[in-house]
Amino acid sequence: MSVDTETDTAVKATGLTVTYGSTTVLDSLDLRVPAGAALALTGENGVGKSTLLRCITGLQEPSGGTVVVFGETPGRGVAFWRQVATTVESPSWYHGLTVREHLDLVRVANGGDPGDGLIDEISALLGIAGLADSLPLTLSSGQRQRFLLAATFVRPSRLLVLDEPEQRLDTAVKRALAAHLRGYLAAGGTLLIASHDEQFWRSVGATEVLLSRPEG
Template identity: 35%
Template sequence: MSATAEATIVVDGVSKWFSGVVAVSDVSLVVEPGVTALLGPNGAGKTTLLRAIGGLTQPSQGRVTVFGETVRRNPGVYRRIGYMPEHESVYDFLTGRGFVELAARLQKVEDLDGAVRRAIETVDLVEHQNRRLGGYSRGMRQRMRLAATLVHDPPLLVLDEPLSGTDPAQRLHLRDVIRALAAEGRTILVSSHILEEVDELADRIHLMVSGKLAASGDYRAIRQKLDDRPFHVRVDCADPRALAAGLVGLEAVESVEIAGTVGLRVMSRDVSSLQRSLPAVARELGVRLTRVEPLDDSLESVFEYLATGSGR
């Protein structure tokens, strides 16, 4: 772990256990301005780590600092954090505006009306602000919860599964809101198991598996580190059997499997070399290629590999 002058969050050797059960085990990481994702399956320790970062729980071991200060029992730091828990924490009898206003009062916001208006405008719920939360969809509730989280204009947002329960359009909107907030200079730490959105949303990813930090970086950098597992490439062509026979001898090819009547599934440790060699082999054999598509160039493949423990 290497902290920098710009680091907003520094987690140093943090462990947390409950009655002998280890939820987080010796995790060290740095979070800087921009959007950082904490990714992992349920039970990976993400929420426990976020609670430690937000000052809601004391680590059993190690230290968390936010803005260079110890966060636990530090009201000055608390006021600079917007924390949105995973589980819904709303009062159904309140209107959306009333809920955001309550959060603003708790944070002792001076320009209450202006802050509430700006927060609700940010999540694009102005026309629904006077409806009761009990009549909101799950996605609308998430958006209004985000408005309440940012109403005091905190420089750090800690969002636990903010995309949970939202439909595709709502996820896209929330993603755009989060990116816009980060563009203003904020630090945003997002927990998620929705792999595709993390890929598109975050500048940097920390992968947690079984309470431990499995890898850090952008997803392509992480994938490049996993050189002990081949990439999968889908190849569609006019004569898959002939092409398979031609590809088997290539140094870049680990294995070839026929998939359907027009497809091949090629395993390669060097996709760049494969992409250079493939057209030449096809041309030599007189086989017309119709599609070449890497199947592993996504966060999902990396995550699944690490989650099984194979990447350790």
């Protein structure tokens, strides 16, 4: 996918290559994500979806090629993380803080007001309002997934990079999540997700980018 000018590009990967020993996961991959677009990375397990997202967020150095996000090298400073929010790598939670206290901390650290109602709105959307006083380590895998999404959504961003955001969510929460992401896009945000759920990413309005294993 291409655009007319670099200023219209949120993410640009050129010749991106990732190898693990003798195994090539991504081989000279080119990808361009226009600002304001939604792209869904699809394909079977092991084709490099998560690896690509890790490279785009600066959490992994590629073996070759380049990645540029909003004109800058990803993951190199605070300015990058003021624009990009991701679920690619789960953060380490503070053992003594509740779910709500974590969300307050994320909101404040990113210049927001924890009392402005956004945390309550996102918590209700994802069905975790009743978990406000719980500790993260006591949550089930599904609850933790919703908590991670909430911590991602309560901070400002221009680009969301989500790795299978629909996993372990029931149908009602998936619908609510898709509606939230459509609203994010309508407000000018850019979305890049990896997903195995075609119904979900189509309901968001994403364009498919099918990855396959490198030949050879």
